[in-house]
Amino acid sequence: MQPLTIILVDDHEVVRMGLRLLLEQIPETRIVAEAGTAADGVRLCSLHQPDVVIMDIRMPPGDSGIEACRAIVERQPGTQVIMLTSYADDELIADAIRAGAVGYVLKQGGTGELIRALDAVRQGAALLDPAITRRVLAMMRQRGDTRHDPFNELTDREIDVLRLLAEGKNNAEIAAALVLSDKTVRNHISVILDKLHVGNRVEAATFAIDHDIRSYRSSAP
The missing domain is CATH 1.10.10.10 (Winged helix-like DNA-binding domain superfamily/Winged helix DNA-binding domain)
Known part of the structure; x- marks a missing residue:
């Protein structure tokens, strides 16, 4: 089986380092690049055409992870974007879904969470927890987004x-x-x-x- 190629995008180097250490424990994965800004993440995706981008959903002002996700999905439809989040923020997750992300991973989730996410990507599945999905869709309906x-x-x-x-x-x-x-x-x-x-x-x-x-x-x- 070909290794799953991955780009990490997070403005905190310590987070990228932690993710790298976790991913090195997962067979058949290979990190091809890292970026500290959303713009660099988009550029590196065009260069490397990875299978997966793991990207922070919260980036500094003017450097939106959501907008970067949208750009990556439109330009490289074969690349799956997994958003990183510190907690299940329904509104941000709704924005990420609309931007084309396949789901999210909690930063504190550990190796098991990453393995689950990457296995889902290999199988072509989405990474949306049913309880979170119900809340997100209810919120979107209340806002009139799908009326x-x-x-x-x-x-x-x-x-x-x-x-x-x-x-x-x-x-x-x-x-x-x-x-x-x-x-x-x-x-x-x-x-x-x-x-x-x-x-x-x-x-x-x-x-x-x-x-x-x-x-x-x-x-x-």
Whole structure:
């Protein structure tokens, strides 16, 4: 099995050092670069094309981890972004999900938390704790974020994948149409299922058709 390539992004060197020590204990992982700013993280992702970016959700003012996540996901759809957080801040996690992150890891979670996260990435799964997910979605509904937009949580690329899924395309056909790898398509579909809270691709396609995804245009500014 090919090692999972990883970039670490955190403005605190001691945090990066701790993560590096933990990751060195996990088989089949390889750190290819580290960055102390979100901007450097985006630049290094373009250079190294890693499988995973582990990035601090809270960065100094003017150096947003959320915006960096959005840029990475749009430019490198094959790269999965895991956000680091000191505690489960529902609002920040909601912002990270909308930006395309596959989930989050608590900084104090230790080796077991990282292993769980990286295993989920290998399997194309999302890393969203069900209790946190319910709270985040309830908060988003209260704010009116999803009132008029059933696909509000999906990134533009995920919308593209779901639209083709609703047309009955298989993974290989979706990959060919969007010029993606099969693995990337599987990752996107797994995240779509989690975000839409459906159990399989048939339910996702049915949801998409019921909500007229063929004529859907994002309501985002």
